[in-house]
Amino acid sequence: MSINPVAVSDRVSLEVDIACVGFGPAMGGFLTTLARGLLSPDGTPAVESAAMPGLPPQVVCYERADDLGFGVSGVVTRARGIRESFPDLDANQIPLATGVTVEQVVYLLDPIGASRRSPTLRAADAVLRGLGRLLGVRHHALPLPWIPPFLSKHGGLVMSLGQFNQWVASQLMTTGAVQLWPATPVSAPLIEDGRVVGVRLADQGVDKKGHPDAGYMPGMDIRAALTVVGDGPVGAVGQQLDAHFGMPDEHHQRDWAVGMKMVVDLPPDCALQAGTVLHTLGYPEPEIFGFLYVYPDNVASLGIFVPSWFDSPVRTAYRYMQHWMQHPYLWKHLSAASLRSWGAKSLQESGWRGEPYLAGDGYARIGEGSAVPTCSRVRAWTRPGPRARSWVKRCLSC
Ligand SMILES: Cc1cc2nc3c(=O)[nH]c(=O)nc-3n(C[C@H](O)[C@H](O)[C@H](O)COP(=O)(O)OP(=O)(O)OC[C@H]3O[C@@H](n4cnc5c(N)ncnc54)[C@H](O)[C@@H]3O)c2cc1C
Structure with missing residues (x-):
């Protein structure tokens, strides 16, 4: 040619x-x-x-x-x-798009012994299982009695x-x-x-x-x-x-999380109502967070975050998502669902330290490339450090 x-x-x-x-x-x-x-x-x-x-x-x-x-x-x-x-x-x-109607944060126990839990967490799980129904454990899961402020989206929207x-x-x-x-x-x-x-x-x-x-x-x-x-x-x-x-002094961008997600059609008789917001922690690994949001017309978006501080993953993010969604607490809603699409997206997790020069001669930076995304807020909450308070303060104001 x-x-x-x-x-x-x-x-x-x-x-x-x-x-x-x-x-x-x-x-x-x-x-x-x-x-x-x-x-x-x-x-x-x-x-x-x-x-x-x-x-x-x-x-x-x-x-x-x-x-x-x-x-x-x-x-x-x-x-x-x-x-x-x-x-x-x-x-x-x-x-x-629809308004948030139901919010729940759920701790998922490991139903099949697949996750790498510390001895302390295993002991805590054993206590939870022992007290079982008394505490409200059903389908290997404990819905938490409160929602951390940064996860509370009351009055907000669920949307694509x-x-x-x-x-x-x-x-x-x-x-x-x-x-x-x-x-x-x-x-x-x-x-x-x-x-x-x-x-x-x-x-x-x-x-x-x-x-x-x-x-x-x-x-x-x-x-x-x-x-x-x-x-x-x-x-x-x-x-x-x-x-x-260059970056401002002591700033760097070197932490990213991976989000694996899918969109499904829930079965017509699914008990989850539009506007439902579920956040999970504890499974498939203690470091991995999950989410399930329900749109109108029985469509749901769900997935996991694999954070940057998760050491030595032994499975792919895609495999972790499959383990997560087959947890009995979720699978009861999802087993009869059909897949619309799936994919992955990265999240900037370097936090304040990841903030580049926001403006310079002739240019400006906006959005996630310029500062703190959702997952970093989660990190602040789970791993309190010297800057945690300011992170949380910032997330509460968003
Ligand atoms: C799994 C997951 C779940 C999330 N859940 C939530 C949530 O529940 N609530 C929430 O508030 N946030 C959530 N987020 C975060 C949210 O998606 C991001 O904060 C948001 O998308 C960032 O918006 P942005 O406009 O900065 O960047 P992006 O949405 O990433 O948009 C950047 C755009 O730039 C385009 N682009 C990139 N390079 C080029 C180029 N060279 N030329 C032209 N175009 C280019 C890209 O194609 C893209 O369209 C989630 C993220 C993930 C991964």
């Missing part, structure tokens, strides 16, 4: 006002607030573009995934930030993050104030003289090693006065910024 390579000098450059990387919930929130500021009450542009005078401000967001709402993503949230971004929020407008992102994207697109480009990965920040001046989009039509192949097209250079990076917990663009500018 003859290939007509395009010289790199043919790389096209485009001037915009604000270039954004990644369309996750953080970027959705940022763009929603920004779009409001860019429009007059009558919906006309409130300011003019500096990059393209005579036009409204050019705000362009690039998302690498084929869709603006993708992934296997069930979440429960107090929705404070969401309600701030959408003061008139009607959760019924968001597919698969993918559906939510799609909903936010549709709201944004109707404003006409921002452009959203799915299936458009960013390969690198453009840095000149210590200033971020935009981003370079990934080259198209390259072979596995990145060399030009059939249909080669160099990615455009998008030059912008401001670049906003919200590319998630392990974003390549954020990592390149960290490599170039």
Whole structure:
């Protein structure tokens, strides 16, 4: 096949006002607030573009995934930030969203002797089993009589993050104030003289090693006065910024958790009602946390977190999830369920120490790549350390 390579000098450059990387919930929130500021009450542009005078401000967001709402993503949230971004929020407008109705934290005993429990935990388990029904142990599980504050989502929402992102994207697109480009990965920040001046989009039509192949097209250079990076917990663009500018003193990003999750259709006679939020601990290993959230129409999202402080895992995260979901306490609901989809996502777990420079010349960082995610809050709670109090304080305020 003859290939007509395009010289790199043919790389096209485009001037915009604000270039954004990644369309996750953080970027959705940022763009929603920004779009409001860019429009007059009558919906006309409130300011003019500096990059393209005579036009409204050019705000362009690039998302690498084929869709603006993708992934296997069930979440429960107090929705404070969401309600701030959408003061008139009607959760019924968001597919698969519903209010939290039932919350339970459950300690799972090991029903088959598969987990590596310390002698102390084994002794505690034996006591629990001995006192059994008196304490409320059923199906090898003890529902806790209280919910730790950071897990309490009373008044919050259960929803699919993918559906939510799609909903936010549709709201944004109707404003006409921002452009959203799915299936458009960013390969690198453009840095000149210590200033971020935009981003370079990934080259198209390259072979596995990145060399030009059939249909080669160099990615455009998008030059912008401001670049906003919200590319998630392990974003390549954020990592390149960290490599170039370094991290604040004593800060580092080196702890990540893995979340394995699936979405299922529960059987029609399932006893779990929409809005149910179950969190589990204790099994398949004491370090592994589980969650099960029930959406409307008998759809549920469930999965586990395998934290970074979990030493020497002996099974894959996928296998751990299968052990977890087959625990009798959960399996009674799930054995007749059918799988819709499954997947994995990482979580930034470096906490405050993982906070990079949040803003610099020409750029800003937002979202999980910029600070503390859920699992770190769990870590603070389970492993109190010198910073635990501030972690918990922060999580209580979210
Ligand atoms: C198993 C699991 C369960 C969770 N449960 C909850 C929960 O119950 N409640 C809760 O509040 N949070 C929960 N979270 C955390 C929540 O998912 C994250 O905090 C949230 O998604 C972070 O949002 P973000 O916008 O910063 O990043 P992300 O959601 O990761 O979005 C980043 C986006 O950037 C895109 N991107 C990355 N690199 C590029 C590039 N080079 N070019 C273009 N686009 C790019 C990605 O494709 C992605 O769409 C959970 C996470 C996991 C893994």
